[in-house]
């Protein structure tokens with residue numbers, strides 16, 4: 001079979017279990033936890049590695065920033081036969097309880113991005129797979145994160161910095177949404193429409209309302225939280241490999 005047109009990977013090389021993340025450099029960091037690692041392709045923002053973790057074959061793929069580009073990646077992964085995807089990302093806090101360094105497992109995503117309404121009406125819910133969520137939560141509790149571990153609804157946006165229109169963060173904070181990022185709604189909608197399992201874990205890198213003033217995701221507490229979420233995601237995939 002020919003290569004996937006955008007990821008530039010041979011579908012037969014893609015395992016059924018995968019981790020995705022925005023940053024191609026983070027994909028490389030995650031791949032360093034694997035044995036028998038191979039970098040299959042680096043095409044646009046999409047960097048694909050495969051390897052084994054505790055005897056389980058997994059892929060690690062970067063999807064870039066924003067839902068439209070990320071959805072292209074998820075769709076091609078599904079076409080290649082991937083059956084379980086976990087997103088390992090960063091997010092801004094919307095909650096007084098979970099601050100920088102905390103980990104959030106996303107049980108569902110508010111669809112404030114523009115992509116998924118072009119796939120299915122906006123009333124359709126973007127929800128995670130419950131087995132993936134449970135496996136992630138259990139693994140996160142044991143991952144020694146520098147902050148608290150929580151699970152709940154997250155917000156997916158297209159805008160990162162604000163313009164002249166007020167962003168809806170305060171409304172969703174009031175509604176109990178825990179964190180904001182930019183791709184989970186796309187992941188959950190694509191997964192639900194194509195019949196695969198998906199979940200997501202997020203390391204909080206600051207207060208979402210402060211990104212316009214000075215966003216700094218390069219602090220050591222964020223790096224520690226990202227390390228912890230990587231351990232949690234790998235542990236969850238091993239558990240999920242036993243529960244197809």
Ligand SMILES: O=P(O)(O)O[C@H]1O[C@H](CO)[C@@H](O)[C@H]1O
Pocket residue numbers: 021022023064065066088089090091160181182183
């Ligand atoms: O940490 P990652 O996976 O890149 O995710 C978050 O970081 C990016 C913004 O800086 C967006 O892609 C957002 O969703």
Ligand SMILES: O=c1cc[nH]c(=O)[nH]1
Pocket residue numbers: 090091092093160180181182205206207208211
């Ligand atoms: O989308 C994002 C990602 C990280 N941190 C934020 O505040 N927003």
